[in-house]
Amino acid sequence: MLADEADTPSAPTASKDRVDPQTPNPFASSISRDALLAYTYHLYHSQNRQVPGMTPIPLNCTPPIIANVEQVCRLHILPLLVILRSLHPQDTAILLLMACTYHASGDFDSSLTLSREILRLEPNSAEAMCNIGTTMMSIGQHDQAYEWWWKALQVRPIYWDAVDHLLNFLLPLAQQTDNIQHRSILYARALDVCSFVERKAVAGNGRLLLPVPTHQLHRLQKVFFTGATIRMMNPDNISDTSRDYVRALELVIYPPTPNSDNDAYTMRELILAIFVAGYLIQSTSVDPVSVEILEILGLPGDSAPIDALALAQSGFDVFRAVRVSGDRLVSALLNLAGNALPFLLLLPEHVPRVPMMLFPGSMGVLPGICIRAPDSSTLLMPPDDVRKQANLMTSSVLLALAKRYQDLSSADVAIPGLTGTLNVNYSLSILFYYLALALSPSPPTYNNMGIVLSTMAYTSSHTTDHGERREFSGPALARVYYTAGLQMDPSHPHLLTNLGSLHKDEGNLEEAMKWAFALEFCQYASLI
Known part of the structure; x- marks a missing residue:
């Protein structure tokens, strides 16, 4: 009787996950064995949870003393990468790390060869282009390094390594040269880098065109800040300078996506919101907020002292109140000081309260670096290092603006978003100083x-x-x-x-x- 087909044991099938016993063992050499063992020792000791009384290394074995990076690359990293490449010859992640390892060990020719191999497999690999540029710089081929970094940036406009390489190459040269014409050319090239990233990353209305992660937003701010700094050298570019500073600030006061245009607050609203926040913070029963301004903001118009933080925690949105007020708030403030923003003097102990008044929905954190919770309007707080980086960069932009308007004190100047000109008389500089101090004292x-x-x-x-x-x-x-x-x-x-x-x-x-x-x-x- 023939056995039923379902009951017949199936013949073993070859699996791609199994090692062919006829294939040479890639770890058979003593070099690869020692490299893998050294890496395993590193993992074992890095856990800080070793079993007491257990000896992981033979007493008669003396591990080699690694004196420098070149030896680490040559003795530990490269042997493992050679094995990985033999098993996966077209894996660009392996080739990329291998090219970097050769570069770190001083073997620039091998590094260039591998980077070009990556480009053969992936012609638009911005990482390989950038690595070629870095290696070209190391062998003194500065012009070629510049060209390769530009190629990498054109493929990926928010590739920060490429941006940093280009600016760190051009700006020191411009500062060191005594040739005025050559200096102007170098600064113009650096400005081209900034302008290229700005155009590709941010739309004319300030919205992001590319998905910049929140933890990298300060890098984009720095591009605008650098562009503004270069433009400041030319008096004809003052309006463009202000635009770059404004863009850098608007990046972090916009709430994270998804959001509506109603939440896209502008520099005009930031200036007025800082003033309103400080005005409410310093108010007392002896020196209350103007009843007219309270009514414009939609707040009870009486002489009772205002608890600014309690007001923010109750859901009062300064930015929204400023936007709804239209030009009425501006007119009321200018009437207090005569075509100028009134002086707002806060004690140092009151300054840290300003961000909480401005951004209560994110607990005083810049909303642009927060992440919106899935299926919710709740904003999730960023890690401390992300917050500190964004605060420091935002503070730098605010200080640059404060210094600019400080130099223009008593002059009538155009303020972003406001009609006509205003006498800035230090009042505007002080507002920027307050927020800069609050974010990064x-x-x-x-x-x-x-x-x-x-x-x-x-x-x-x-x-x-x-x-x-x-x-x-x-x-x-x-x-x-x-x-x-x-x-x-x-x-x-x-x-x-x-x-x-x-x-x-x-x-x-x-x-x-x-x-x-x-x-x-x-x-x-x-x-x-």
């Missing part, structure tokens, strides 16, 4: 803030966090900011110098001598 920023305040003949009332009511003139408030900066860096020379000078100008010679002595002591200590 630093001794130099406290110092610059103090310099601006020390020249202001203006007095305002404040209630400290301890409930103390005090009147502050510009110089008195400058002293508070200098002191706050010294709490971060007690030996900062500019803060010590300016604080001493402020006391001297006020006739307080004893305090002036105290800070002069502190400066001399710090300078002496730095020489020891």
